[in-house]
Amino acid sequence: MAKVALITGVTGQDGAYLSEFLLKKGYVVHGVKRRSSLFNTDRIDHLYQDPHVDNKNFFLHYGDLTDSTNLIRIIQETQPDEIYNLAAMSHVAVSFDTPEYTANADGIGTLRILEAIRLLGLTKKTRFYQASTSELYGLVQEVPQSEKTPFYPRSPYAVAKLYGYWITVNYREAYDIYACNGILFNHESPIRGETFVTRKITRAVARIGLGLQEKLFLGNLSAKRDWGHAKDYVEAMYLMLQQDKPEDFVVATGITTEVREFVRMAFNNIGVSIEFRGEGVEEKGYVVSCNNPDFKIDTDRCVVEVDPRYFRPTEVELLIGDPKKANDKLGWKPKYNLNMLVDDMMENDIKLMKKDKFLQDGGYKTLNYFE
Numbered sequence: 001m002a003k004v005a006l007i008t009g010v011t012g013q014d015g016a017y018l019s020e021f022l023l024k025k026g027y028v029v030h031g032v033k034r035r036s037s038l039f040n041t042d043r044i045d046h047l048y049q050d051p052h053v054d055n056k057n058f059f060l061h062y063g064d065l066t067d068s069t070n071l072i073r074i075i076q077e078t079q080p081d082e083i084y085n086l087a088a089m090s091h092v093a094v095s096f097d098t099p100e101y102t103a104n105a106d107g108i109g110t111l112r113i114l115e116a117i118r119l120l121g122l123t124k125k126t127r128f129y130q131a132s133t134s135e136l137y138g139l140v141q142e143v144p145q146s147e148k149t150p151f152y153p154r155s156p157y158a159v160a161k162l163y164g165y166w167i168t169v170n171y172r173e174a175y176d177i178y179a180c181n182g183i184l185f186n187h188e189s190p191i192r193g194e195t196f197v198t199r200k201i202t203r204a205v206a207r208i209g210l211g212l213q214e215k216l217f218l219g220n221l222s223a224k225r226d227w228g229h230a231k232d233y234v235e236a237m238y239l240m241l242q243q244d245k246p247e248d249f250v251v252a253t254g255i256t257t258e259v260r261e262f263v264r265m266a267f268n269n270i271g272v273s274i275e276f277r278g279e280g281v282e283e284k285g286y287v288v289s290c291n292n293p294d295f296k297i298d299t300d301r302c303v304v305e306v307d308p309r310y311f312r313p314t315e316v317e318l319l320i321g322d323p324k325k326a327n328d329k330l331g332w333k334p335k336y337n338l339n340m341l342v343d344d345m346m347e348n349d350i351k352l353m354k355k356d357k358f359l360q361d362g363g364y365k366t367l368n369y370f371e
C-alpha cells in the first residue's frame with residue numbers, strides 16, 4: 001500500500017517541491033489549497049492530473065488553517081500517514097500589518113491540526129511535521145544557532161511560529177504523537193515568492209539587464225541570512241518523519257551572507273559588476289563594468305537604492321545555522337551551494353523576463369513590479 005501524505009500550503013514554494021518529491025517516492029499526496037479569486041496553483045499545475053481519469057495519486061482539497069471543521073473533515077477523509085504543515089502567512093514584514101490573522105493561521109492553525117489528529121484517534125497512525133523557522137531565534141543570543149539556542153522572536157510571524165513550535169512539542173510529550181519541528185533557515189528557489197528578498201533581487205536584476213526596469217529598491221542591505229535551496233530542504237522534512245523517534249532539527253547550510261552580497265552575486269551572474277557607495281539610507285549600488293553583450297548597462301549608472309519603506313519595526317540581523325544534528329542523524333547534506341542557487345534563480349528569471357520583453361516589444365502591456 002502506498003503511503004498517504006497530506007500537505008497544507010501545497011500551493012507554496014515548499015509545498016510544490018515536497019509534492020514532487022513525495023510523488024516520486026510513490027506516495028499518494030493530498031494537498032490543501034485556499035480558495036482564491038484567481039488561479040493559485042501555478043507551482044503545482046505540472047503535477048495535477050485530470051480529475052476525470054482513474055489511478056490518480058495527487059489530490060487537492062479546498063481548506064484553510066483558520067477553519068477547524070474543514071481540517072477535521074479533510075484529515076478524516078484522507079487518513080494520512082504523514083501530515084506536513086507548511087501553510088502559513090509566511091511574510092515577516094506583512095505580519096506586522098496583519099498580526100492577528102498571522103497568529104490565527106500560523107499559531108492556532110498548528111493547534112487545529114494537532115487537535116484533529118487527537119480527536120480522530122490518529123495519534124498512533126499519523127506523523128506530523130511542523131514548518132518551524134530560524135525566525136524563532138530573532139535577536140541574536142548565540143551563533144551558530146542550533147536546536148539548543150534560546151528563542152527571541154522579533155515579529156508577529158515569529159511569535160505565532162513560536163506557539164506552533166511549542167504546541168508541537170507539547171502534543172508530542174502529552175499524547176505521544178510522532179511530531180517534529182523542522183527549524184528551517186531561509187531557503188529559496190526559482191519558484192520563491194516574488195516579494196522575498198532573493199527573488200525580488202533576481203527578478204529585478206534580470207529586468208534591469210533587459211532594460212525593463214531602472215532600479216532595484218531594497219530595505220536593510222546589511223541583514224545576513226543562511227540561504228539554501230528549497231529542493232534540498234524538503235528532503236530534510238521527509239527524513240524527519242522517517243526516524244525511529246520524533247525530534248526537532250535545524251536545517252541550514254552553516255554559511256551566512258549579507259543581502260548586499262546577494263545583490264552583487266546576482267548582477268555578477270549577468271556579467272555586471274557593481275559597487276556600493278554611501279551609508280545608511282544614502283547607500284547606492286553603481287555599475288562598475290558590464291562585460292556581457294546581451295545586457296548593455298552603462299558604467300556608473302545607479303541600479304540599487306535603499307528605500308526605508310522596506311525596513312521592519314524590529315529586524316533579525318544575523319542568522320547562521322548549525323546543521324550538525326541533521327547531518328549526523330538524518331544523513332542530510334545539501335546539494336546546492338549559494339552560487340548554484342543564484343545561478344538557478346537567475347536562469348529562470350532571465351527566461352521569464354525575456355518573455356515579458358518580447359510581449360512589451362510587441363506592444364503588449366506587462367505588469368509593473370514595485371514590491
Ligand code: NDP
Nearest residue numbers: 009011012013014064065086087088090105131133186187
Ligand atoms: P509560501 O508563502 O510560499 O507558501 C505558504 C503556503 O501557505 C501557500 O500555499 C499559501 O496559500 C498557504 N496558506 C497561507 N495562509 C493559509 C491559510 N490560512 N490556510 C491555508 N493555507 C494557507 O511559503 P514557503 O513555501 O516558503 O514556506 C512553507 C512553510 O515553511 C511556511 O509555513 C513558512 O512559514 C515556513 N518556513 C519557510 C522558510 C523559507 O525560507 N521558505 C524557512 C522556514 C520556515 P496561497 O498560495 O493561497 O497563498
Ligand code: GDR
Nearest residue numbers: 090092133134135185186195196197198218219220223310
Ligand atoms: P525573511 O525573508 O524575513 O528572512 O523570512 P525575506 O527574504 O523577506 O528577508 C530577508 C532579509 O532581507 C531584508 N530585506 C528585504 N526583504 C524583503 N522581503 N524585501 C526587501 O526589499 C528587502 N530589503 C532588505 C529583510 O529585512 C530581511 O532581513 C523568510 C520567510 O520565508 C519566512 O517565512 C521564514 O520563516 C524565514 O525566511 C526563515
